[in-house]
Amino acid sequence: MTTRKSSHNFNAGPAALPPEVLQQVAAELENFDDTGMSIMEHSHRAEPYERVHHEAIATAKRLLGISDDYEVLLLQGGASHQFAMVPYNLLDADQRANYILTGAWSEKAKNEADILGDTYSGGSGKDQAYRRVPDFDTIDAAAEDAYIHVTSNNTIYGTAWQDFARMSEWEAPVVADMSSDIFSRTFPVENFDLIYAGAQKNIGPAGVTVVIISRALLERIKNVNPRVPAILRYDTHADKHSLYHTPPTFAVYMLKNTLHWIEENGGLSAMEARNRQKAQLLYDTIDNSAGFYRGHAHRDSRSDMNVTFTLPTETITNRFLDEAKDMGFSGLNGHRSVGGCRASLYNAVPYESVEALRDFMVSFQRKNQ
Missing domain, CATH: 3.40.640.10 (Type I PLP-dependent aspartate aminotransferase-like (Major domain))
Incomplete structure (x- = not known):
């Protein structure tokens, strides 16, 4: 039996499934x-x-x-x-x-x-x-x-x-x-x-x-x-x-x-709390980036499921996506109709993957701003 390759799955759908279910x-x-x-x-x-x-x-x-x-x-x-x-x-x-x-x-x-x-x-x-x-x-x-x-x-x-x-x-x-x-x-x-x-x-x-x-x-x-x-x-x-x-x-x-x-795993109230925590981790990273990352959604309408953002230029965006892919992050490309980046944080996406993405975003900004 082959071993499942470790990756951080942020695909918008079809999306991550719980390892226990698989x-x-x-x-x-x-x-x-x-x-x-x-x-x-x-x-x-x-x-x-x-x-x-x-x-x-x-x-x-x-x-x-x-x-x-x-x-x-x-x-x-x-x-x-x-x-x-x-x-x-x-x-x-x-x-x-x-x-x-x-x-x-x-x-x-x-x-x-x-x-x-x-x-x-x-x-x-x-x-x-x-x-x-x-x-x-x-x-x-x-x-x-x-x-x-x-x-x-x-x-x-x-x-x-x-x-x-x-x-x-x-x-x-x-x-x-x-x-x-x-x-x-x-x-x-x-x-x-x-x-x-x-x-x-x-x-x-x-x-x-x-x-x-x-x-x-x-x-x-x-x-x-x-x-x-x-x-x-x-x-x-x-x-x-x-x-x-x-x-x-x-x-x-x-x-x-x-x-x-x-x-x-606690039902919908537990899913909601965990999903909100995951989303807030990325929104805080965006809000604290001094404009390097710019969220698409207005703060009063932000989704906990799909965090969308752009970077200063298309060149930097493509570099971000290429490096992210090399680091094991999957599905961060924004939808083809709007571009930019998107991290989908559905129920089965673990908090540890979101932490890893946060760390990568902070490191990437430090090297490219």
């Missing part, structure tokens, strides 16, 4: 639960996989404190698939959907909905280069909106909603893309009607998408658009317990194991 998977890969078969070889209708499937859903509910007023679905296609499923299911012909724009992913979600119906933006940070999330009091929202869509964390720009409390004031259904921060912090699920999240940031590998949807919204969906194909309807998957068709069985197994790891 070790468990390696031990069970050929023989899951003494069945003589890999979990990937079991039928999704057989008891060994069904147990994994329902345990993943039950653990998600425990961690988030999800009441019986909601269904948890395990779907395929990632968040980009949800960009279409949401308006297909929720956007009536005589309504408008309201997209709060906080970055590229919220723009993509709106663009997909534009194909299917009428939309508008009741708030946007685009005129500020997406450096901050719009102030709640500046957002236009109407009870007549088909739904109000937000992106909780913006991986490209390194911004995030700091507080979801006032979203309960909106009268229309609230939909959230939480792909990059779900299970990284506590939040009130009851303030949302639909939440979707690709797993490949905090809770597993690419291939499975968690959808949390209220039963009330599921009832409404049945009357929105009867011509939506069954495979694209949330009520289809809810009625069949996410087993309408073959699910991504290995990804669900990994999801279950990663959620157990979160639970065994």
Whole structure:
């Protein structure tokens, strides 16, 4: 068996996975639960996989404190698939959907909905280069909106909603893309009607998408658009317990194991405290650099998941990234649309890796300023 090479994984997604989970998977890969078969070889209708499937859903509910007023679905296609499923299911012909724009992913979600119906933006940070999330009091929202869509964390720009409390004031259904921060912090699920999240940031590998949807919204969906194909309807998957068709069985197994790891390591409150500590270590380094490092996000909108920053010149930035790679740091390039640097600090990124990055940043500044 080869030894895993030591590296500091700051990739934005697919991202770091807990070593304990990977070790468990390696031990069970050929023989899951003494069945003589890999979990990937079991039928999704057989008891060994069904147990994994329902345990993943039950653990998600425990961690988030999800009441019986909601269904948890395990779907395929990632968040980009949800960009279409949401308006297909929720956007009536005589309504408008309201997209709060906080970055590229919220723009993509709106663009997909534009194909299917009428939309508008009741708030946007685009005129500020997406450096901050719009102030709640500046957002236009109407009870007549088909739904109000937000992106909780913006991986490209390194911004995030700091507080979801006032979203309960909106009268229309609230939909959230939480792909990059779900299970990284506590939040009130009851303030949302639909939440979707690709797993490949905090809770597993690419291939499975968690959808949390209220039963009330599921009832409404049945009357929105009867011509939506069954495979694209949330009520289809809810009625069949996410087993309408073959699910991504290995990804669900990994999801279950990663959620157990979160639970065994203190749950969401512990993840939140540790993630905040990791992010603060880098933000302090940026703030104390006398402008050598410049954070993209405004301080009141900073993300704990994705720390984005630039250096004085493109030449120095490229030198920083080259030297970082040689030192064993992976994934520090900023998104191709904005450049600069980005360190993604998801749940499985250890504090020691962030300390190592902090030390490298301090040393690099000393040599290059």
